[in-house]
Amino acid sequence: MTRIKTVLMASALTSALILGASAASAAEKWDMPMAYNDGNFHTKNGKLFAEAVKVCTGGELTITVHGGGSLFKGNEIKRAVQTGQAQIGERLLSAHANENAIFGFDSVPFLATSFSASEKLKKAASSTLGEIMAKQNLVKLYSVPWPPQGLYFKKAINSTADMKGIKFRAYNAATARLAELSGMLPVQIEAAELVQALATGVADSFISSGSTGYDKKVWEHLSHFYDAQAWLPRNTVFANKKAFDALPKSSQNCLRSSALLAGAAGTARSEQLTGWYVSQLAAHGMKVTPPGSKLKEELQKIGATMSAEWSKAAGAQGAAIVKDYKAMK
């Protein structure tokens, strides 16, 4: 081989390596912390979303899902995405209603108690919520409702009188308020720590879906589930706005279209699984019933109080959401 040929080949090889390297570094890698366990339907759906983004972008954007609070705990995820420590994440936004009451739109008792009502309420809140999030450096991508919320106890409960003094695990301000108004003692605990709290007596009751009851095998600690169907709180997936804006348009479009898909698929899955989760609680020995008439009446009253409190806190924006939602019925 002549010297000139060797040099040419070497330089061709070098530029191929450089090109290869720059093509590889153009591919974005994002981390997606999620709070709920890997087997949970939200987390599974998040992984399908990540897969869809990878396919759609031809590998230009790959998202690694970190389930079960393994990268950031539930209550750290929103902040982590806002500050860019993670580029994308999923959070129960209602747990941040202390920042802005609008984040709690999905946890107003008895405002929207079915999947179709929840979908309408989501649509009514969508643009306001998106604007509030954009001001916090977040891009809202999709949200998926949990199945309807019911009450878990260690004994039969016929009225709020029976709840007095019970330690109650809350997951947001609304659930803590519900506990207070029914005479219980709320303690804020992430789902990842729920089993430990029940096992150690830090909490003896909570409100949640059949999904979380099933995931946490609560029948090992509690015995009664009152299927109150009080509301359907949402997990919301959002990206860091700066990271999103820095992506090529094609990747942004992929994120948006995959988010549409994931929102619809996750919602359908949640609805599909609702009955099955509740049946699993019964199959594992729990007593599953709707709340009795006295309890139901008292819960409705508490709901009315909380609804008035939320309206006051959420002001004109909240009122507009409720008005738009009711007009959709």
Ligand code: PCA
């Ligand atoms: N599960 C979540 C929130 C609502 C639900 O059904 C939890 O208990 O943390």
